[in-house]
Amino acid sequence: MNAPFVGQPVPRAEDVRFLTGRARYVDDIRPEGALHAVIARSPYGHARLLGVNKASIEGLPGIVGVIAADDIAHLPAEIPIRLAPLEGFQRFLQRPLASDRVRFVGEAVALIVATSRHAAEDALEQLEVEYEPLPAVVTYDAAREGAELLFPEAGTNVATRYSASMGDADAAFARADLVIERHMTAHRHTALPLETRGLIAHEEADGILRCWGATKVTQWNRRALAVMLGRPEHSMDLIEVDVGGGFGAKGEFYPEDFLIPFAALRFGAPVKWIEDRREHLLTTNHSREMEATVAIAFARDGTMLGMRAKVSADMGAYVRTNGGVVPAKAAQFLPGPYRMKDVALDVEALLTNKTPVGTLRGPGRYEAHFFRERLIDLAAEELGLDPAEIRRRNLLRPEDMPWSIGHLVPYEPPSAVDSSDVPAAFDAVTDAIGYEELRWEVRKPQPDGRLHGIGLACFVESSGAGPSETARVELREDGGLRVISGVSTQGQGHQTVLSQIAADAFDGGVPPSEIELLNGTASLIEGGFGTYHSRAVVVGGSAIHLAARSLRAKLLRVAAARLQLRAEDLVLAEGHLRREGSVQKLAALAEVRGWMREAGETPDATETFKPDGRTYTCGAHAAHVAVDTETGQVEVLRYIASEDVGRAINPLMVHGQAIGAAVQGIGAVFLDELVYDENGQLLTGSLADYLVATSSCFPNIESITLENSPSTLNPLGAKGAGEGGVVACAAAIANAIADALRPLGVEINHLPLGPDRLLRLIPEKPAP
């Protein structure tokens, strides 16, 4: 494979260790003398915590100690907000251990440390904790009414309320020929990475407190931990090892991210905690539970004139590091990729006695696109328009770019879609699925007796959040490159994709296989912000591009002086320096590195990339489904997702991201669901009850990667590619099912759509 590497399906260099069992995840680390922690958790959704009887497990085999709220009362250990600091949120932050009240099943009340995991779990069964149960708040209405308060001192369960608008929605509705309004809901589910969370903390002999198992935003988390522990930031490090998936949930600052380091300091030994799957379902961020009343004003020809919406998100029991992103982004993305300028939104975030929420791949978008795209189909039906046609009449066009999406998010500046060809992305899926023919085919009686339907959905999606990212590129002694980046990795394959970028920025003079990547760990580089909001390649990759260009320029300058040639006449190729137009190698890069040293230049370059705004991708999904009206079971016969990612650095990996995201998103429509009872008990606490897609569920998933609209906001032209596959799944599937069931007069306004729920919507035929 030769340069340019960007754009080529380079196989992943990191795969070999994953394929041979030599990867190193946090649970694979086994420090000498490590102690093992388990956490005692509330069995109640809402209760007064009357006491933790530490003495109840004293002297049990292997027990080293117990930590309860009183042990950390002297520390400012409230977990801060990282993103979306909406007004009012500060009243509802979580402390790592509950002190006088527990607010969700699974909330940590004590930490038990023992010489083995088995001993710690044995003691956990014996630990006496006294509670006085309180009524639980589990519905939107109960939260709003506030008869029972999670935080009596706040006087409300409403964590925040705000309104946002652009244009004049009232005027738009006043001239509408048709208004479609529905109350709709999305359901609570979670990312469920296959590896649970885990952490090992140890203050080593050099006085540095090291925590292995950190990820996502290690730099921010280190700052937070420093404040909470009252220790200087440079006296600790958060180290990223291999991470078994994140999808937004893993790597946020959780109670354990304080408790395990705290325990390591208290007991003066390495302390290891690995979340078990039950704990994971109880405590790792949930997401997506939302209700909305959305109205869209249409003209008779299908033109979308304006939108009004009220969005309410169930935040669970506390405001976590990024929980506010969920309702705020749902609201922001409700208008979608359509030429609609008049929008009025009311947003509220409600506290309930459930696990707190945070972001999940495509946060808010998955819900918002479902709400809007359903209404568009309902309008099409009312107006006698084809669902594809009504969308085409309203989609943003390339000439609309940049398209202002106003100031719909209170904590962010106004934003605009940077570049986009939505009609092309839409046509790509309708052509691929053969929409024009299929829409008639599905109406015919099917030999299998099922009802078929086709569903479409369009989306716009942001990526590449700021503020900036820094990278250092070093020329190694052996002539290879070492790239140091502040982005983190949860399994995406950054080693490969970022190496491709560095290789090309270095004129292909060093192949990706000779480029190593160091990233994720907090102390590696200043000015790193981690990986979220599909920013690693867009922002992190751009910083690497700049740093590699910078090192290249420096190297050529030194070499030119040394060789008494012009820098423009020199080229880098195959690990060597060559003269333009000549095959003769002037020097190996390893040698040039020596020249740089001799010339008093360091063989490295550091650059910061600060994007001038976010990049926006767009795309469309199309679904063809068959519904068994006797069982409520749905088969997804074909599913196609397109996304215009600007520039696909590695098409193989972009495709993998899209397919994986789509299966997550489609799975969530039918399977993933976190169910609570009226007492706030989680009923889906194991993988026997919380169901995710398996290999036999959705075999026919395709993706189309488009590169029609390179971003103008970064040197790569890149946009995020990890979330477009998920954001329109509920919308497209729900539209397809609704299309199939239209002869039965069924409307789909609520998620999820498992067989039981679907069958309830299908009128029962009288027995013969």
Add this chain to the structure above:
Amino acid sequence: MKAPPFAYAAPASIEGALALLAAHEDAKVLAGGQSLMPALNLRLAAPSVLVDINAIPELSEVSITPAGLRLGALVRHSRIGTNSAIAGAVPLLGLAYPHIAHGPVRTRGTIGGSLAHADPSAEWPAVCLASDAVMEVRGPGGGRDVPAEEFSLGIFTTAIEPGELLVAIRFPAWPASRRAGFAEVARRDGDFAMVGAAVTVDLGADGTCTDARIVLFGASSRPVRRREAEARLRGQVPGAALLREAASLAAQGIDPPSDLHASAEYRRRVAPVMVRRALADALSLPEARLAS
């Protein structure tokens, strides 16, 4: 998520196992472990002693004779599914097998373990009931035969008394004129059924139904024979209309449970569909499979 402490023994004989069960009141029998091990890891079970029966060769024996099929309790799912002689002897076993769990569970899980666990949504107990199987139970006082109908008593409850061990399942010889059908609806392939049906229909030379077994599972606390529906078929030449009638009769009066995956209403509504589809498959009447 680690199992609580327990003592372990792996006797080499049925007598050895029975002696251990007699000596330790709260001992649990470990067969394939696909239900007991999760319960231990989740600390939902905490026996003081685990009696591992995997070292008892006799329990893995399979015999096929003119009298029928005899499966040792420890015969694993995968052996049932991949040994064509077993499915040949009792075709319902072969029809149900693809619905049972996944590869790495099938290689360990056992038919006896499934029967003794008595999940009302499990396939094997329904198959046994529809096939007139007899369970051989051994206790300190000797052996006894328990017909399938008297074996499953309710959710996770069987006729196995404390100190007893299920040692084998006997299936009577399968008549050449017997057809079988199996249908279930589950959340995903391999999951326990929300509701399902296992049926057999014996046909005379003229196509008249001479006998039938219709078993619903997942529709109540244990698999149940639906005798009124069976009676409706007897003496008739089955056609689509008759199947609909029988299916509807089969679901009458059931009082299904509600759980996370399916409400009682769902099960009530889908039960006759499963019966109809199982019968349609058994009788090769594809038109009866379709919604009317």
Add this chain to the structure above:
Amino acid sequence: MTPTESLSITLSVNGATVAREVPARLSLADFLREELRLTGTHLGCEHGVCGACTVLLDGEPVRACLMLAVQARGHSVTTVEGLTPAGGGLTPLQAAFQRHHAVQCGFCTPGMLMTATALLAGNPSPSAEQVRDALSGNICRCTGYVQIVEAVMDAAAGAEA
């Protein structure tokens, strides 16, 4: 026979004979990971659903979290570390996984490889549907399975050619 809480076991792991004294309650997965430091066998749920801990027991795929270490006594266990000789390349199946981008976070990968290895040993040219059925007890949250199925099919085709 007296039940005991600790037992001596001898078994073969990746072709080598291993003898240890283990607590009765130790799972085979924990034994492999903690005692033998074979950490390629992953724990994703510890209640037998996710398949990340799948290993081969006498050539057949089993959940290592649902077996006790003592139950492996006298048996032969193969883990992902045993698929390739130390320091030596990739099997055709592993290479196909890399070629098809069937790996993202890698956490499910060893379990997938073990299950697929057993499948191909018993059925060298499976249909895509058979591959999907065989792998349906192994959860992957990253790939959507499409590339994993392609990789297994490709490895099978390659072996046939």
